[in-house]
Amino acid sequence: MENNRLTDAQTIVAHDPHDERHYGAVTQPIYQNSLFTFNSYDRFLEAMQDEIGTSIYTRGTNPTVKELEHRLAKLEGGEEARCFASGMAAISASILSAVGAGDHIVCVNEAYGPAVQFMGTYLTRFQIETTFVDGTDLGAIEAAIRENTKLIYLESPTSLFFSILDIPAIVGVAKRIGARTIIDNTWATPCYQRPLEMGVDLVVHSLTKYIGGHSDALGGAVIGRSEFMKPLIKGEFMLLGGIMTPANANLMMRGLRTLPLRMEKYQQQGLEVASWLEKHPRVTKMNHPGLPSHPHYELAAKLMSGTGSLFSFETTVPIETMRRWAERLRYFRIGVSWGGYESLVTVHPVPRSRPGPARTLVRLYIGLESVDDIILDLQEAFAGIEA
């Protein structure tokens, strides 16, 4: 299937027009400075009229960061983007821009842990309550809505179990009640999913993952229409000050250059490894939305034009044995995060709230090592725990 989104993305990330301001330098230099000065008071006052659009101070607009924001807005199909120090800085700023004291949030219960903690615990000190629901159940979302619901917070696919939400249907509910929608699109990236085109108000990203792509910098982004972005920029962005540094923006730009290319490889390797695991006798269930056995496979194919390489599987092998299994792996490092070149593994208990017998959940991130080496590694680790 031809993926127009991917080919559009390739040109957006690879092409820079010749720019005489930078002597025709192929990449934009890093503006490693905190402030910008003016050669007349009139020009200074003129700049201050457009404080958020002009380079005056780096906790507002810095040209290196702005270039990254421009590309991210283009990739997601948003009018504006702002970059933050981390994904969590972007997530917390976007949520704070949507709610005030006494408001209510509906959040999917499989969202990224610290985002859940921010809404479910931290915001309660401002009398902001959150109801966590099974996001795959539209009825549960409708039932959770209150008169003061101002935000529906989404992540699709969800962290750990990789469930797919019916984004357009949820947007329909939010529009009916006048609530805002925010979605974490880190997993699919704009190469494979464009939530703004489905009517979502704001997209958030951890740039630390696929977009940065090299496990050497943290970053986040919020992208959307100017109507929502302008107050967020003047408020949570400028006032909380969790901005991205110019040096990190440069690293993110470098990662972005190869994002479409890497996503194709991640997709292919992720599917190959997941298909192999699905046939393994020790694997009881795969959680990968690109496999036809996934309960939301058709919805995933409708909403996304491709898949990432972070997924999980369930097994009845006890957690301690699976932790030894993880230690046997040569090419997987034990660690959190994902999106770099290196394969990763973590092992968790399946929460008791999920139906079925006690199970262990293994989350795998497939990196850029040879897929044959990865599969052999998994096979040998299984053989090792059987011995």
Ligand SMILES: Cc1ncc(COP(=O)(O)O)c(C=O)c1O
């Ligand atoms: C889906 C998702 N969203 C957001 C974040 C938070 O990003 P950061 O670590 O850059 O703050 C993470 C980090 O693991 C994540 O997995």
